[in-house]
Amino acid sequence: MSEDVQTASQVDADVEVTEVEAAEAASSDAEVEVPHAEGTEAEATDGERSEQAAEAAEGDEEEPAEGSAPRVSKREESLNNEGEIAADYLEELLDIADLDGDIDTFNESGRAHVSVITDSEVLVGKDGEVLDALQELARLAVMTETGHRSRLMLDIAGYRDKQRRSLQDLAADAISEVESTGEPVRLSPMNPYQRKIVHDAVAAAGLSSESEGEEPRRRVVVLPKG
Structure with missing residues (x-):
């Protein structure tokens, strides 16, 4: 083979080597870009997690605090x-x-x-x-x-409490008398507060009552059934 042919073949071989190296370099560059893309995806995931954490925090703020006093009307x-x-x-x-x-x-x-x-x-x-x-x-x-x-x-x-108990006992006695005799029982004059206590006690016993007279001599009358 002549020297010119050998030289041409060597040049062709060098070109092929150069092209292979260039391809490998390009491939290497592409592979280098992959971690960069993965990093971007990781950053996006972190961002989503941050948003989720923020939403969770907002949700927590909307929940009523434990031990808080109940709302009143x-x-x-x-x-x-x-x-x-x-x-x-x-x-x-x-x-x-x-x-x-x-x-x-x-x-x-x-x-x-x-x-x-x-x-x-x-x-x-x-x-x-x-x-x-x-x-x-x-x-x-x-x-x-x-x-x-x-x-x-x-x-x-404690005067009111003592008075309430006394009036409830008085009403109970009147109720018993009405039930045993079948006749109305008229109690002593009372103020409106006292009369209400008696009326409530009579109603709780299943009987009825009414008030008669004028203040300050107005009184409760316990009535029989029927």
Whole structure:
């Protein structure tokens, strides 16, 4: 073979080697790009996880906190407000009269109740007359503050509770008499609060009752069945 032919063959071989190397280099570049693409996908996944975490956090914020106080109705809030106003008024009164006593408030049967816990019956008076007057003053204090009439109940030294039990016993005796004789029984004159206690006790026993007379001599009449 002549030298010119050998040289040409060598050139062709060199070209082939160069093309192979170029192809391998291109292939290597393509392989290098793959991790870059995987990295992008990983970043997207992290982003999705961040969004999911944010959504979960938002969901947690919408959940009510554990141990939070239950919501109360507007009526309940109004009664709570009445009790607080009356309690403040009575606290000032106790300070002026230099009397000791703790004040408790609660709601029952659609009314605000205020109880002055004390051993002294100075603010109760004979037959609860002073207590009744203070109750009206407490109601007036509430109405002055809120602009609405109040049916607030006031108790001092447990007088109302004792009176309730006594009236329920009185009603029970009247019920027994009516059931045994079949005749109506007329009780002593009472104020509206006392009459309501008796009416409730009679109704609970399955009998009926009515009020007769004019204030302050108005009384309860327990009626037989039929």
